[in-house]
Amino acid sequence: MVVCGDDTLAHRLAVELRDVYGEQVVLVVPPQRAAGGERAPIGNRGRASAFLGRMSAAVGRTGAASPNPYDSLAGVVAPPRVVEAADLDDAVLRDAGVESAAALAVVHEDDETNIRTALAARRLNPRLRLVIRLYNRKLGQHLEALLDQSAAVASSDGDETAPDASTTVLSDADTAAPALAATAITGTNKVIRAGGLMLRAVDRHPGPGQLAEPGLCTLALLSATADDPIGAEGPGGGGRGGPQMLPDDASAAAAVGRGTVVLETVSQTGNDPEGGAGGRIGGRLTGLFGGRGAPLASLFSRRLRWSFVGIVAVVLALAVALSLVTGMRPLSALYLTLLDLFAIDDPAVGDATARQVLQLLTGLAGLLLLPVVTAAVLQALGTFRSASALRRPPRGLSGHVVLLGLGKIGSRVLTQLRELGIPVVCVEEDPEARGVALARRLHVPTVLGDVTQEGVLEAAKIYRAQALLALTSRDTTNLEAALYARSVAPRLPVVLRLYDDDFATAVYRTLRAAHPGAVTRSRSVSYLAAPAFAVAMMGRQVLGAIPVERKVLLVASVDVAGHPRLEGRTVGEVFTPGAWRVIALDTGDDTAHTPDAAATPGEDGQPRPTGLSWDLPADRVLRPGERVVIAATRRGLAELLGRHRTASRSPR
Structure with missing residues (x-):
């Protein structure tokens, strides 16, 4: 290689x-x-x-x-x-x-x-x-x-x-972005999509002395417990050496009060209601002028709209009064009122006193209308000009995610967060960064400035944020931003992009000791992406990766034929704790198989059924010609594919 x-x-x-x-x-x-x-x-x-x-x-x-x-x-x-x-x-x-x-x-x-x-x-x-x-x-x-x-x-x-x-x-950015986006939101499901196939895993945290709710199967036992809800990050954390991947039934049953990662639901993205909601959210995020018409609220401010409403009410009231005083029909009275409003009619010389008073009041309303119209025109022009400019964070914004860094990783994470419908405020030092144009197109509020300078995170409303995602390429900058954010909001959940495992473990332990009630997570983009690249070099395709703390669980499809550990054995016999587990069976015919076990488009453009069966009995025998979807550790997948070398083989 x-x-x-x-x-x-x-x-x-x-x-x-x-x-x-x-x-x-x-x-x-x-x-x-x-x-x-x-x-x-x-x-x-x-x-x-x-x-x-x-x-x-x-x-x-x-x-x-x-x-x-x-x-x-x-x-x-x-x-x-x-x-x-x-x-x-x-x-x-x-x-x-x-x-x-x-x-x-x-x-x-x-x-x-x-x-x-x-x-x-x-x-x-x-x-x-x-x-x-x-990229x-x-x-x-x-x-x-x-x-x-x-x-x-x-x-x-x-x-x-x-x-x-x-x-x-x-793309390492595409591989790591879903995991980073999911880590930022507590309770967000880990979702893997491949064509028409969707897998969803979720963290379960039981109460003291309780077992986590079961799903289709338990993928991992977290290092977090009811007494230690934050868990461990990095090698050797938490006193258990990190999470336990693919535990057996006995270990899962004995894990009282311990968090778990379970496979919760499986569906086709074409029929998934959540996916449909994501599409609707994406449609709403096409931009201010992406559709056929711009909404009124985006063109005119709330105060200006109320000014128009007030003037219309005054004009209608004057028209009703004119109709009552002169006995004119309502439409004629409204017509004369509008003429007086725009100073088009002749003066009411020789008319009744009431008519003259109404004409003066109408002229006064016309004078009030002039500045309102001028303000509306200027505001509309300013809105059109700002459509190509970066938005500032709204004054009352809260519950958002502060995303630090708009490089290639930050750009992909921004897209993921917006597809989930999560409000985001971006912070970027370089106005020419590749993600700035994306933020402008999506009308995401963005603060340009050095995050290490005082006032930048405050401008991003960090004190009312839901989480901080520090995703710059510099570990020290991410750490400095996290420390400063914690000084402003001590309980703020923080996700750091840190490369070195030992450094990440030291940072986690220190932040945990200083802020025991706050959640801290560290992720490495290269660590999340390397397994997918390695499996691709082995001639296989990984459907996705599920991050479990600082470890990775891979999901891949494997043909049963030619694998002695699969062919002719039952699902229960195939299960190897800590290495691999069969989570689904493809019962479709050979012609329906695709390299990634995903659904292929039909004539109507909708994905065809994959024939995947998820609730497999332990005595189900795997036969040649079938394909299974497995969850495996990196080493487990390597061993299952039979790619280990013997000790006697010499290097090239």
Whole structure:
């Protein structure tokens, strides 16, 4: 396996492939440059090697405490080989072994570099399985089709391309955004969508001495208890070594007062009422002028609307009085009143005194109407001008989420929160950040400024917020924002984007000791995204990832045929606590199967039924030709797919 990258995702991916799947890995990193273009004394080779050593040690510690019998791979494979290269040309790719490799992952932050490298690698090895990191979704779809077509052409020319030499385009932002958005809202379900398939998991926190309500199945036992509602974050927290993944029935029954993650409901997104509500919410968020007409409330202020109502009432009252005084018909009286209002009629010289008084009052109402009309015009023009500007947080806003950072991660999280109908206020230092345009288009209130400066979080109404999401790329900035927010609102729930596990654990414990009544969570984007990239390199597709504290539970579809641990065995026999569990069975015929077990569109555009059965008896025998949906740990999925290497295999 070859991994090309320049950030922490590449490092974590290399560790995932080596220590979880037992693969031989070559990591290609750019050289580190010092100021002035000189070569740094210690390049990325040394940094990457040191990082891989720390991560492997951390994985080993985690595996030693895990009940999974497959969590120890020490000494099975050689450490990843690190190659430094400024440009990923053909010579570098050959030196990394692309011509004989099984898979290549290109995970640079620059989309152009990833595309250029993928095209060169496909030319050098048409059998190569490609995994490409791209932020642009549409471009990724076109690139997948292009590279798959290139492999098919090479196969038709006599090159027997491997059947799984596919191209997968992933985005770390898309992979991590749902987990980050769900973490920000207490009680929000963890939702995984794949085509027409929707899985929903939810945290359950029982009272003291009580068991959590059961769902379809228990996915994890949290480190949180009724006496410790916040739980543990990071390795070794809470005195239990973190959450217990995929517990057996006996452990779940004995977990009195302990929080659980259960599979609650399963439905098709096309028929899901919650999904329909999300669509309606999305329709309302199309923008001020996205529809056929702008609402009156968005064009004119409340005070101005009441001024118009008052003037209309005065005009109607004057028309009624004129009709009573002169005996005119009501429509004629209203017509003369409007003429007097706009000073169009002749003076009422020689008429009755009452008529003259009414004409004077009507003229006075016309004078009052003039500034109101002028204010309405100016306000409407200002509204049209501000449609392309950033909104400020409304004065009475409360119960919202403060989102810090509008980079590529923050932009995806913002989209997720708005799809859930959650009010958001964004804080961004760079006015040219990629998410600022999105916030402007969605008319999300945004504060431009350095969050570390006094007054910025106050402008975002942090003291009345529901939660804080600190998602900048700098750990220190996220921590400083969290500490300042806690000084303003001590009980505010905070979600931090922190990369280093040891640092995240230290931060969590300190904040917990200082604010025991507040919820603190830490998440790493690369940690959430690396499992999906690794499984894609193995030729599999993960339906989604369910974050459980700082661990990840993967949901994937697997064909029963060819798997000795599945074929001919019952659902109860297949269940391996701490490793994997069958949660659904696809009973449809082979022609209805799709790579991700999702529903395919029918002629009417609605998803076809997938034939998935969720309430499986323990004695149900799994037969060849069937497909199962499993929940598994990273190591459990690797072991189930049979990808571990033997100790005697030498590295490439």
